[in-house]
Amino acid sequence: MEVRELVYFTAVAEELHFGRAAARLGMTQPPLSRAIQQLERRLGVALLERGGRRVALTEAGAVLLRESRTVLDAASAAARRTRRAGRGDPRLVLVIKPGGDGGLLPAILDAYQTEPGALPVELVCSFGEREILLREGRADAALLHRPHHDLTGLDTQDLLTETQVLVMPSSHRLAGRTRVCLNDLAGEPLPRWPGASEGRSHGPEIHDLGQLLHLVALRRMVAVLPSSIRDQLRDDLVAVPxxxxxxxxxLLAWPEHATSPALAAFIRTAAAVAGKTTAHGG
Structure with a gap:
């Protein structure tokens, strides 16, 4: 199969209408129909059920749609990585969530710059789905959290495991407690992260750490966060386990099968720094 054929099929499978798919692709309908028929003959299976103006996916078509999206995403990511590798100023792009590095990132960056062949590290801050930037080829590595992120197709290095705390205003009804349980948060508005569905108990969508802590201080929400957040709290906020x-x-995540020596050195450095921090109880 050719990438072009997968592009054609994906358009038809998503639109379920040859006319709309042809318009989306900037072509006329007859050659698009012929291309899909040729693909079906080559594969020896029917991909679409055609009935009048109705088009539906067969079971085989649904499988090909899923696989086609994976292939097309991988092809786009490969093109982006290739273009970035050919730039005159190569760098290592690391995606992070502000305040989500467990306090390790400054030491990791300092140690990495002493490595032979180290590249400049470009930090991209995102509260959204950072793993998607890896899969799209827009970044080389990302700091993520298990179990909150989808790690499919990524290699990982664990750095730090933390308990979680409830962050709230010092005047909150639970602020005097030494410990709380999740049931204690019933009815409390919680942060809504980018890409997450909005629920009745959720507060505003969060885009950066400053916004989050400000909204907590204003009693607009409370937040359950890794315990290392304590080092970044304002005086009017408290954290309770x-x-x-x-x-x-x-954890540090990167695309499977990555072969960059600079990335490999960054991974080794991050693991070494995290190991020393854990050993010293940091």
Whole structure:
């Protein structure tokens, strides 16, 4: 199969209408129909059910649509990585969530710059789906958290496992407690992260750490966050351990099969810094 054929099929499969798919692709309908028929003959299976003006995917078509999206995404990511590798100023692009590095990032960056062949590190801050930037070829590595992120197609290095705390205003009804449980948060507005569905108990969508802490201070929400956030709290906020919240693991993630020596050195450095921090109880 050719990439062009997968592009054609994906358009038809998503639109379920040859006319709309042809318009989306900037072509006329007859050659698009012929291309899909040729693809079906080559594969030996029907991909679409055609009935009058109705078009539906067969079981085989649904499989090909899923696989086609994966292939097309990989092709786009490969093109982006290739263009970035050919730039005159090569650099390592690292995606982070502000305040989501467990306090490790400054030491990691300092140690990495002493490595032979180290590249300048470009930091991209995002509260959204950072793993998607890796899959799209827009970044080389990302600091993510297990179990909150989809790690499919990524290699990872665990850095730090943390318990979680409830961050709230010092005047909050739970602020005097030494520990809380998740059931204690019933009815409390919680942050809504980019890409997450909005629920009745959720507060505004969060785009950066400053916004989050400001909204907590204004009693617009409370937040369950990794315990390292304590070092960044304002004086009018408190953090209390959440006994039954699942621990989170800060990890470094990168695309499977990556072969960059600079990236490999960054991974080794991050693991070494995290190991020393854990050993000293940091």
């Amino acid at each position: 959440v006994d039954d919240a699942e621990p989170t693991t800060l």
